[in-house]
Amino acid sequence: MNDLLVAIGVANEDALRTLLQQWDDILKAVGPDLVVADYAPASCLMSRGRIPLLIIGNGYTLPPSEMKRFPLIHRSYAPLWDEDETLSAVNRAMRSVGRLPLERLPEIFAADARFVETFPLFDPYDAQRLESANGPVFGSPPAGRQQDAHLVLVYLSRGYEPRLDIVKALRPLASRLYIHSPQLTPEQSADLGQGGARIHPHPLPLRELLPLARLVVHLGGSGLSAEALAAGVPQLVLATHIEQQLNATALESAGVGQMIKDFDPNSRVSPDMVEALLADEAMAQRAMNVGEQHRNMLEAMKPIAAFETAALKLLYT
Template identity: 30%
Template sequence: MACILLGWELGANRGHVVRLAEIAARLMADGHSVHAALQNVDGAVDILPDGVVLWQGPVWPRLLVNVSRLTGPPVATMADILARLGLDRSESLAGLIHAWDSLLRAIDPDIVIADFAPALLCAAAGRVPAIAVGTSFERVPGSLAAFPSLTGERPVFDESALLDATNHALRATGRAPIAALPQLFRADRSLVASFREIDVYADARTESPVAPSIGSGAPALSDGKGEEVFVYGFEAMMADAALWDGLAKSGLPVRVHVPRATPALSERLTALGFAFEPEPLPFDRIARDSRILVSHGGHGFVSAALLCGLPQVVTHYDLEKRGYADCVVKLGLGGQVPLLAIRAEPFAESLRRLYADDALAARARAAAPGFHAQMDRLIDEEVASAVAELRP
């Protein structure tokens, strides 16, 4: 059997580890040994199956809080994101590749599986077969001549200068240069775990997507009888947001779950009259009891909302989540607002209007079967098939 290395570099939510855990479980059931090198190992042992060998993965330098330089004009492209994280300095990418080289020598995998891990793909290229997995935002088509703007605005960074810095790093680490920056995302196999309808690169995509990873299987379709507003929060960005006052002013019944919420935040939300859930709720229960959903726009939650046929409001705060929010609005299945642009009274009024919109609720329920029809190709099964094909 093969030795498999799972690697994760970018992205900040638990969905990456959930997806890799599904993949690891299937690979181990097939008899493979599995190592996981993760950007963030916090809580990973509670999600990954027993037997996975855990390593601290290389970290892009500006993800480290004490040297963070993530402020500046709003980003418009994936190149902008990578530059903010360090791609504008050739030393950053070179250091990441060297770090992955060390792990590759220590683990000696037969195949690597890269989850939003462009530096790992660079390290593995031509040396170890690579399977790239991720959401539609994370799996940029490697065939693109340049990263497109996802906002309609001009890029913040000069992509040609970033390409020069990238190729300097590739040459310095013994790799061949690339002709276009999106080639950072090339792999021997690409598996896009997302619905076509929320794929911001759909027009350039050649491979067929697989089912999104949502952790507990596809939720049941809502019967439309729920009355609550369910809010899935993200404390790091939402703790002090005007969102909470807007929800309170709406006068609607609100139930909230914020992972790892501080005691101060949970007390504040309870004081506002919300039903606060300290532990995650099964999505079937959310679908049963809710009329509309509010979230920060994480891919897994947005996908689950589409599957259960409930309208949703996305309070996005980054380029990825804005992309999903734009797709939800274009589909006519909900609303969106930038998190930091929320003002309590207008938000409350808008939420009440969406809550009362029977036509919106009917559209969301009618659309759900189309999303369920896309759940037949599971990421773990597709990875297992790719491993069987690529094994030396």
């Protein structure tokens, strides 16, 4: 997490000071009764202690604030930046705008209330977290996968250019495909469309399609990973960065998914691999069972109601 904070400029004392001053101006001008922040360190640093603060985020973007230091959450590469140096830079910027310094860098995520939008399975800080995860927020509760589900949903967000091997691996399944992939070339779209694929220019209606899906192919974002998990659909994750890799690893550990490290030039997706996933009855049954468990968990968590309760408590106490 320290590396991520450095990457967005938190360790740049001058840049952070400017952000803090600008947030100070905004807060003075608006005079909010409550600040709800999602991975917004500067706004949190200026809000905390003066305005009720509720921080939201998934497990990856909202680490526990009680920790002494940020732990390693993967071993793909060693940390690039020194956490003590980041803390020193943050505290110099804080003092320069009249704010109290932090004792520990994880305090940057401290708040009056916190709302962790994920299932414990996807929380890389689950072992360190004192609070319970609140569960992902969906527009409506996902329905379970039907026994005769056969569709293959492919959801590749804007900015991702599908590799040639992925398109070739999906081509034999074109008649079962529902695909949203804005970066498909016109030739790829035409080829898949001729095979019967339904190509959607807009995001797929997941609530309608997940119960009919035997497999979801996607990049491993927290939202779709959680929704497909709760629906009981096996997943093939084409991970392009660490957060997606962590989500895919969690799915693999639960026996309901498989990961391809898309950032690895030696990785390949083949038609046989996809066919094997579709034919894996044991994985399909595990996904059904795990999905039911997580739908029950979601019903007990009631995340939207929990968020509203936390927000109203801060507003009226």
